[in-house]
Amino acid sequence: MIVFDGVTKKYPDGTVAVHDLTLEAPTGKITVLVGPSGCGKTTSLRMVNRMIEPSSGTISLDGKDTGRMKASELRRGIGYVIQHAGLFPNRTVLDNVETVPRLVGMGKKETRDRAMQLLEQVGLGADYAKRYPSQLSGGQQQRVGVARALAADPPVMLMDEPFSAVDPVVRDQLQDEFLRLQDDLGKTIIFVTHDIDEAIKMGDQVAVMRVGGYLAQLAEPAYLLAHPVDDFVADFVGRDRGYRGLSFQAAPRLPLASERTITLGESARDVDDDWVLVVDGDNHPLGWVEPRRIDGEVTSERLHRGGTVARASGPLRAVLDAALSSPSRRGVVVDDSGALVGTVRPHEVLTAIEEAERPVVENPDNPGAPAA
Amino acid sequence: MTWFIDHLGEVWDLGRQHAVLAGLPLLLGLLIALPLGWLARRFRWLYAPFTAGFGLLYTIPSLALFVILPLVTGRGILDPFNVIVAMTLYTVALLVRTVADGLGSVPGAVTNAATAMGYTPGKRFFAVELPLAVPVISAGLRVAAVSNVSIVSVGTVIGVQQLGLFFSDGFNRQFYDPIVVGIVACIVLALLFDAVILVVTRLLTPWLRATGARA
Numbered sequence: 048m049i050v051f052d053g054v055t056k057k058y059p060d061g062t063v064a065v066h067d068l069t070l071e072a073p074t075g076k077i078t079v080l081v082g083p084s085g086c087g088k089t090t091s092l093r094m095v096n097r098m099i100e101p102s103s104g105t106i107s108l109d110g111k112d113t114g115r116m117k118a119s120e121l122r123r124g125i126g127y128v129i130q131h132a133g134l135f136p137n138r139t140v141l142d143n144v145e146t147v148p149r150l151v152g153m154g155k156k157e158t159r160d161r162a163m164q165l166l167e168q169v170g171l172g173a174d175y176a177k178r179y180p181s182q183l184s185g186g187q188q189q190r191v192g193v194a195r196a197l198a199a200d201p202p203v204m205l206m207d208e209p210f211s212a213v214d215p216v217v218r219d220q221l222q223d224e225f226l227r228l229q230d231d232l233g234k235t236i237i238f239v240t241h242d243i244d245e246a247i248k249m250g251d252q253v254a255v256m257r258v259g260g261y262l263a264q265l266a267e268p269a270y271l272l273a274h275p276v277d278d279f280v281a282d283f284v285g286r287d288r289g290y291r292g293l294s295f296q297a298a299p300r301l302p303l304a305s306e307r308t309i310t311l312g313e314s315a316r317d318v319d320d321d322w323v324l325v326v327d328g329d330n331h332p333l334g335w336v337e338p339r340r341i342d343g344e345v346t347s348e349r350l351h352r353g354g355t356v357a358r359a360s361g362p363l364r365a366v367l368d369a370a371l372s373s374p375s376r377r378g379v380v381v382d383d384s385g386a387l388v389g390t391v392r393p394h395e396v397l398t399a400i401e402e403a404e405r406p407v408v409e410n411p412d413n414p415g416a417p418a419a
Numbered sequence: 420m421t422w423f424i425d426h427l428g429e430v431w432d433l434g435r436q437h438a439v440l441a442g443l444p445l446l447l448g449l450l451i452a453l454p455l456g457w458l459a460r461r462f463r464w465l466y467a468p469f470t471a472g473f474g475l476l477y478t479i480p481s482l483a484l485f486v487i488l489p490l491v492t493g494r495g496i497l498d499p500f501n502v503i504v505a506m507t508l509y510t511v512a513l514l515v516r517t518v519a520d521g522l523g524s525v526p527g528a529v530t531n532a533a534t535a536m537g538y539t540p541g542k543r544f545f546a547v548e549l550p551l552a553v554p555v556i557s558a559g560l561r562v563a564a565v566s567n568v569s570i571v572s573v574g575t576v577i578g579v580q581q582l583g584l585f586f587s588d589g590f591n592r593q594f595y596d597p598i599v600v601g602i603v604a605c606i607v608l609a610l611l612f613d614a615v616i617l618v619v620t621r622l623l624t625p626w627l628r629a630t631g632a633r634a
Contacts, residue, residue: 127532136626
């Protein structure tokens with residue numbers, strides 16, 4: 048557990064970057080610090096490994112005051128991932144990953160094995176071990192950055208906008224993979240971002256900070272979306288928060304209708320409907336077609352692919368989106384293997400949403416206050 | 420050409436001494452410039468006085484320096500030690516700025532990451548900053564090498580053994596063969612230094628040639 052206790056950072060010119068911050072980052076969880084630029088989120092992060100020294104207050108790691116530890120020793124026990132990965136350009140991928148184990152004097156063989164295994168874990172095979180960072184894409188460099196931070200198996204990780212510099216598709220992928228990794232590893236993580244969507248996706252709890260280094264609200268993502276403490280947080284959390292809040296609500300049992308399907312290559316002529324769902328040989332949905340406007344076999348080019356697909360075990364948001372985006376207004380729902388289970392109509396999803404529970408306000412006098 | 424072949428042994432001897440007088444200061448100067456350049460980088464307020472101040476050393480006329488130094492070092496005027504000291508000063512003059520700028524060329528994110536990994540400042544300097552500054556430092560070293568080879572020949576005036584002696588010999592006798600041989604030998608020596616620095620730089624920077632395979 049990382050505990051900030053009344054931490055303030057004031058620079059000699061009088062600027063206050065962080066103002067009396069008190070915060071707990073629980074063991075094994077991801078705590079996200081989010082806020083606009085100038086809110087002190089990065090400063091707060093960098094005070095944990097003493098890249099920046101607090102002006103007052105203490106930060107403790109599992110009860111030990113970090114201010115009393117030797118800075119270099121402290122840092123070797125904390126994984127650190129930054130925006131552009133910050134890899135050493137003069138070292139191969141493998142050497143980069145081996146940095147901290149070597150610093151702490153881990154055995155050669157053990158270091159090597161661990162580094163190779165980590166590269167595998169972050170999705171880079173042995174082929175990449177001997178390459179230099181300049182030979183990798185931004186996303187790959189970031190993966191190496193994560194592997195390097197994990198190399199000495201530190202219990203704590205600090206991540207400073209780790210996925211901000213890559214394109215949205217890769218970012219999404221890296222986020223998902225990192226969350227899967229974290230499921231296994233259970234590191235205590237402080238994660239800084241300016242992107243509220245990323246904060247809500249990655250955080251077990253989210254600390255919204257405001258300019259001047261004030262903690263505006265600390266809450267679980269669903270709670271934050273449902274009950275922002277004030278106008279600033281409401282504004283920062285942004286539009287569509289009702290819709291986004293559905294990300295945190297598992298879909299209840301929906302009244303799924305079975306769907307008449309045809310497989311690719313079949314004729315759609317004898318289907319008596321405006322739209323029909325096309326599936327592949329494994330019953331995985333591919334897209335919709337309009338039977339009346341197709342002569343002969345259904346080919347891949349004729350498919351309408353606008354509709355999204357929701358997993359039955361996934362969140363309500365995906366189910367609603369599937370229903371709204373489907374050209375037939377029938378949302379496609381699949382099981383975990385991706386096989387079709389049935390379809391659901393928008394009004395049925397809305398009924399399910401009405402019946403679903405919302406996060407309960409913990410303190411009615413101050414709905415956004417962190418739980419005591 | 421015949422003059423050259425007749426005096427091959429002499430060219431070789433003076434060439435070797437010239438190489439030592441120009442080359443040894445190159446190494447000594449680099450060793451001295453490294454900490455000075457690091458200081459200029461580490462403490463911002465030192466950068467301007469250090470780079471400008473040490474740079475000024477280069478404006479001291481070599482002739483004057485060769486004459487004054489024996490008084491300072493207390494060695495005989497013909498002692499090559501004086502030349503070594505003088506050339507080291509010139510090398511330092513050229514390299515302090517180069518080292519400072521070379522260290523400055525290391526991306527901040529990289530040094531930050533190194534610090535956050537738990538490198539102590541000393542280890543970080545040798546493991547991360549210095550290797551990454553090699554290309555810039557090497558460029559400065561090449562300039563210093565050529566400059567040293569050229570300035571050493573001024574040592575002729577005080578009679579130090581090196582290739583410049585061919586110039587005075589030629590001038591005194593109004594005989595151009597030694598002058599041409601001396602110039603060519605200096606150029607060859609300068610090219611040799613340059614080649615050595617290039618090869619060492621290449622060996623130290625394999626990552627700069629790692630290209631392609633970005634997928």
